[in-house]
Structure formats: C-alpha cells, structure tokens
Amino acid sequence: xxGVSQDPRHKITKRGQNVTFRCDPISEHNxxxxxRQTLGQGPExxxxxxxxxxxxxxxxxxxxxxxxxxxxxxxxxxxxxTEQGDSAMYLCASSLRAGSTDTQYFGPGTRLTVL
Amino acid sequence: QKEVEQNSGPLSVxxxxxxxxxxTYSDRxxxxxxxxxxxxxxxxxxxxxxYSNGDKEDGRFTAQLNKASQYVSLLIRDSQPSDSATxxxxxxxxxxxxxxxxxxxxxxxP
Numbered sequence: 001x002x003g004v005s006q007d008p009r010h011k012i013t014k015r016g017q018n019v020t021f022r023c024d025p026i027s028e029h030n031x032x033x034x035x036r037q038t039l040g041q042g043p044e045x046x047x048x049x050x051x052x053x054x055x056x057x058x059x060x061x062x063x064x065x066x067x068x069x070x071x072x073x074x075x076x077x078x079x080x081x082t083e084q085g086d087s088a089m090y091l092c093a094s095s096l097r098a099g100s101t102d103t104q105y106f107g108p109g110t111r112l113t114v115l
Numbered sequence: 116q117k118e119v120e121q122n123s124g125p126l127s128v129x130x131x132x133x134x135x136x137x138x139t140y141s142d143r144x145x146x147x148x149x150x151x152x153x154x155x156x157x158x159x160x161x162x163x164x165x166y167s168n169g170d171k172e173d174g175r176f177t178a179q180l181n182k183a184s185q186y187v188s189l190l191i192r193d194s195q196p197s198d199s200a201t202x203x204x205x206x207x208x209x210x211x212x213x214x215x216x217x218x219x220x221x222x223x224x225p
Contacts (some may be wrong), residue, residue: 033212042119042203042215043159056210091158093213101147101166102211109158 002026004094004107012113013082020078021110025094032075033104034067035091036060043091049075050097082114118142119206121216128223134191136219138204141185147207148180148187153218154200162202163189194223 005024013019025032031050035043046065047057051072064082069075079086089111093104119140128134136150147166151159165171165178165187177190187206191198201218208214 031211035213040123040217042205042217043213045212045214048212056212058212089158097211101164102207103149103161103164104213105161106151106158 004092004105006090006092006107006110008110009108010111010113012115014115015082015084017082018078018080019082019112020076021090021092021112022074022076023092023094023107024074025092026096026105029094029096029105030072031095031097031102031104032069033093033095034075034077035093037089037091037109038087046077079112082112084114087112087114118214119204119216121202121204121219123217124220125222126219128194128221130194130196130223130225132194132223134194134198134221134223136189136191136202136204136221138187138189138216139185140187140204140206140214142206142208142214143182143185145182145185145206145208148178149205149207149213150176150178150187150189151203151205151215152198152200153203159203191221194221196223196225199223 033048034046037043049069089109092107150163163178179188204216205213
C-alpha cells in the first residue's frame with residue numbers, strides 16, 4: 001500500500017494560464033475525491049468518482065474546472081484560465097466503498113499559487 | 116449556518132494532560148464521523164472514525180459520538196508536543212462527500 005500520490009506538489013502559475021494536477025489513488029480503491037483547502041479553512045468538496053464515473057460536482061466547481069478519471073485509475077483536475085482566487089491546496093483522497101462505510105485517505109496535496 | 120462547527124482555538128494544554136476537542140453538526144441524517152489531524156503545510160491524516168453512539172478508543176485517542184445531541188468529540192490522553200496540530204472534524208451525511216469543520220488548533224506545551 002503506497003498511499004495516495006499527487007503530482008506536482010507545488011505549482012506556481014500566472015493568471016490566465018491552464019494547470020493540470022494528477023492524483024494516483026491507493027490501488028484497488030474505487031472512489032476518488034477532489035477537495036480544495038484555503039488557509040484557515042477545512043477542505044471543501046469539489047467532485048468525486050466511483051471508478052470512471054463522475055458522480056457529483058460541487059456548486060463551487062465553475063466551468064473552468066474539469067476532472068477526469070479515465071479507466072477508473074488515476075485522475076486529473078484541470079483548471080483553465082486560472083485566477084488568483086484559485087490559489088489553494090488541492091487535495092485528492094481515495095476510498096474503498098464497502099457497505100455503508102467509506103473512509104477517505106488523503107494524498108499530500110498540490111499547492112497552487114496563481115500570480 | 117455552518118454544517119460542521121468547531122472552535123478554532125488555539126487549545127493549549129500541558130504535556131501529559133487530556134486534550135478535549137469538540138464538534139457539532141447540523142445534518143441529522145449524518146452517518147459517519149471522522150477526525151483528521153493536519154500539521155501545518157501538510158495534508159489531513161485520518162486518526163479516528165466512528166459510526167455508532169458511544170465511545171471508540173484507539174491508543175491514546177477516544178472518539179465520542181452522541182447523535183441525539185449532534186455532537187462528536189475527540190479526547191487525546193497523555194498529550195505530547197508532537198500532537199500539536201490542527202484537528203479537523205468531518206461528517207459524511209447522505210451523500211458521500213465529507214463536510215469538514217474549520218479545525219481546532221491544538222498546542223501542547225512541555
């Protein structure tokens with residue numbers, strides 16, 4: 001069990017640029033979640049997948065954000081035309097849905113700074 | 116109204132004492148409750164999960180759940196300076212996403 005991994009760990013970009021983050025879940029976990037966390041706040045849900053299907057998207061997720069999980073393995077989160085307000089830590093979590101329990105384990109996060 | 120509320124702290128306790136962290140939630144259909152620890156600049160790390168009313172113990176940690184009062188707490192016994200971190204309460208309601216509180220910052224001083 002190698003844990004959830006995310007790449008890159010840090011990203012600095014200029015306003016208006018596109019960025020893409022990758023998340024590799026714990027192997028055999030069928031669910032993958034994306035959250036965003038800003039300073040002093042708890043993580044906020046963005047979207048999640050069960051296998052390759054995207055089951056829910058937050059109202060926070062504007063049309064500049066898109067996420068994919070092809071083949072139900074790794075996932076990517078793309079932000080187009082970045083804005084300074086997008087600066088945050090982007091967290092990925094994975095879980096193995098078993099009955100009514102769904103314990104999520106987080107990756108190290110990708111810290112995005114938009115200049 | 117926030118869905119999950121925590122006192123932001125800081126909560127300061129001396130080494131060896133019991134730290135008590137509290138959380139209330141608004142959605143009565145909430146089924147699963149989690150405590151995560153987050154060190155500064157790091158990602159959340161799962162400490163405890165609890166699903167049924169009562170206490171659940173794991174080492175120095177005890178989670179307590181009272182669904183009638185919509186209250187969940189975390190007790191840390193024999194607190195150590197290495198326990199100094201932000202503790203996030205998270206609730207899973209009828210959807211599968213986690214709703215987090217803003218976290219309580221714990222400081223354990225020698």
